[in-house]
Amino acid sequence: MQELGVSNKGLAHRMREASQRDGGKPIATSHTTIARYRAGENEPRPRALELMLSVLSRKAGRRIAAEQIGYVDPEQPSQRPNV
Secondary structure: OHHHOOOHHHHHHHHHHHHHHOOOOOOOOOHHHHHHHHHOOOOOOHHHHHHHHHHHHHHHOOOOOHHHHOOOOOOOOOOOOOO
């Protein structure tokens, strides 16, 4: 995210806007939430991750995959062992 020059506040704003435009459930992500994601304190829910990837891909001009920013693709079967 840093290489794209996107601040926490800017990413949160773009994600909120995208959530209102795409017909899905609107989200209320804040810059604080983004900071927690980046610090590894929280993981984004599937909807937030979908929007994050969409926004970052648009900014980069290429597809950004969840794995490229440290997350597991929610569309893929869980890679965590059954406990």
